[in-house]
Amino acid sequence: MNSCLKxxxxxxxxxxxxxxxxxxxxxxxxxxYETGVKNEHLAVLKSAGIFDTSHMACINVNGNNAFELINYCFTRDIATLKQGRCVYGAFLNSEGHCIDxxxxYKFSDIFFMICVxxxxxxAIAQHLDANKKSLDVSIEDLSQKVAKMDIQGINSARILSKLIQNPDTVFDRMPYFSFKGNFNESVSDESEVKLLDNTPVLLSRSGYTGEFGFEIFLNPDAIVxxxxDILSAGKNFDITACGxxxxxxxxxxxxxxxxxxxIGSWKFINHPWDFALPYTKDKTSFTKNFLGADALSPAESDLFTYPFAGDSLRKVPAGDNTHVIDETGKVxxxxxxxxxxMGIxxxxxxxxxxxxxxxxxDFKIKGISCGFIxxxxxxxxxxxxxxxxxxxxITATIMTDIRPDRTARKKLNNFI
Structure with missing residues (x-):
C-alpha cells in the first residue's frame, strides 16, 4: 500500500x-472481496449489501445566515427543504463547472450538514468560506472525523431493525431522501436514532445504488x-460486504x-441530472440566483452527456481514447x-x-454494459x-434511464 494513502x-x-x-x-x-464484483452487485438487487463509505467527507454549516450561504453556493433551491430532509445538487465555480x-441535510433553519x-x-469548506463574506455563518470541516457506511438492498430495514432501538418509530414516516438522528452525542431531539449499545447515528434513507437502503453516519470509534453487527444480523439474509x-x-x-x-470541469448543463438545477417549469430560466448560474447560458460549443446501454455485457474502457462514433462514421x-x-x-x-x-x-439475466458519453x-x-x-x-443505444424498476423510491412499508 502507498504509505501516503489515507x-x-x-x-x-x-x-x-x-x-x-x-x-x-x-x-x-x-x-x-473474494465474492467478486458480480456477486456483490447481485446481492444488493436480491437482498442486501454493505459499503464502507468513510472516505467521503462532511461539513457542518451553522449560523443565522447558513441558509443564505448554501442556497447561493448550491445548485438546488433549498428554500422549501424541510427539517429532516436532504437533497442532491452540486457546487459550481463562476464558470459553471462542477467543483463537486x-x-x-437540513437539521434546522440555521443548521445544515453537507456530505461531499x-x-x-x-475544498468545499474553503469554497463556502470564500463566499460567506459578512454572513453570520460558521463552517466546520469534519473530514475523517465522521465515519460512514451504507446498507443497500430490499432487506436493509429488516436487518437494521435488529440493531437499532425503537425500529418501528425510526422507520415510521421515513420517505426517500429523509433522515433521522445525529451522530453528535451532544445533540438530542425527538428524531434521535440509537443503536442497541446507545451509540447515536444519523440514519439517512438514501444511497448510491438506486435501490432501497440507508446511509449511516456515526463516530469513527463505533463503525467497526x-x-x-450488521454482517451478523444479516447472515440469514445473505448480506454481502461490497467494494x-x-x-x-x-x-x-x-x-x-x-x-x-x-460531471466536472465543463458546464453543468445538458446532462441526465437537470433536476439538480433550479429550473423554472419551462426550463428557460432559474428560480434563484446561484454561483455559476450566469455561465450556464446555452452556447453553440456546449457538450451533451447521455446515458447509454450496450448491446451485451461487453464493455469498453472509459476515457479520451474511446471514441463515440455516429451513424455517419464521424467521431x-x-x-x-x-x-x-449484471442485474439487467x-x-x-x-x-x-x-x-x-x-x-x-425462465429468462436468464446476462448483464448489459452501460454508462455515459x-x-x-x-x-x-x-x-x-x-x-x-x-x-x-460495441454498439450502444442512447437511453433516458438504464436499470428499470429500481426500489429506492418505493414506500418503506414494502421492506419491513
Missing amino acids: TTPLNEWHKTAGANMADFGEFDMPLW DAIV NAGMGT KLWK LGSRDSLRTGACLPLSHQD IGKVLTCATD SWHKGNIVSLCSENFPR MVSKKLEPGMTVTLKEGKRA
Whole structure:
C-alpha cells in the first residue's frame, strides 16, 4: 500500500477479509472481496449489501445566515427543504463547472450538514468560506472525523431493525431522501436514532445504488462494531460486504454520476441530472440566483452527456481514447463511464431487471454494459452510436434511464 494513502476505520477489516485494495480519492479502499464484483452487485438487487463509505467527507454549516450561504453556493433551491430532509445538487465555480456534487441535510433553519466526495471536504469548506463574506455563518470541516457506511438492498430495514432501538418509530414516516438522528452525542431531539449499545447515528434513507437502503453516519470509534453487527444480523439474509467495483456498476445502472468523471470541469448543463438545477417549469430560466448560474447560458460549443446501454455485457474502457462514433462514421465525443450492470438484460427490445415485477422467470439475466458519453451534438433516445477503442467496438443505444424498476423510491412499508 502507498504509505501516503489515507485509511478508513475499516481498513484492517477489509484486508483481513481478503479485499482487493486500491487508491480511490487518496484513500486505500476495497474494490471487491473474494465474492467478486458480480456477486456483490447481485446481492444488493436480491437482498442486501454493505459499503464502507468513510472516505467521503462532511461539513457542518451553522449560523443565522447558513441558509443564505448554501442556497447561493448550491445548485438546488433549498428554500422549501424541510427539517429532516436532504437533497442532491452540486457546487459550481463562476464558470459553471462542477467543483463537486453533494447532499445537503437540513437539521434546522440555521443548521445544515453537507456530505461531499472523498478528499473534497476541505475544498468545499474553503469554497463556502470564500463566499460567506459578512454572513453570520460558521463552517466546520469534519473530514475523517465522521465515519460512514451504507446498507443497500430490499432487506436493509429488516436487518437494521435488529440493531437499532425503537425500529418501528425510526422507520415510521421515513420517505426517500429523509433522515433521522445525529451522530453528535451532544445533540438530542425527538428524531434521535440509537443503536442497541446507545451509540447515536444519523440514519439517512438514501444511497448510491438506486435501490432501497440507508446511509449511516456515526463516530469513527463505533463503525467497526456496527459493520460486524450488521454482517451478523444479516447472515440469514445473505448480506454481502461490497467494494467500490459493485458500487460503480450499481450507480451506473441507476443512472447516477461519478463526480470528476461524469460531471466536472465543463458546464453543468445538458446532462441526465437537470433536476439538480433550479429550473423554472419551462426550463428557460432559474428560480434563484446561484454561483455559476450566469455561465450556464446555452452556447453553440456546449457538450451533451447521455446515458447509454450496450448491446451485451461487453464493455469498453472509459476515457479520451474511446471514441463515440455516429451513424455517419464521424467521431463526436468520448466515453465518460462504462460499467456492466449484471442485474439487467435486453428482452424483446426492452431492458428488464431482476427487480422487475414482470421479469420472465425462465429468462436468464446476462448483464448489459452501460454508462455515459459526452458528445458535441444533440442525440435522441433510441439512437445508436458505436463506442470504439482500438479494435474493440460495441454498439450502444442512447437511453433516458438504464436499470428499470429500481426500489429506492418505493414506500418503506414494502421492506419491513
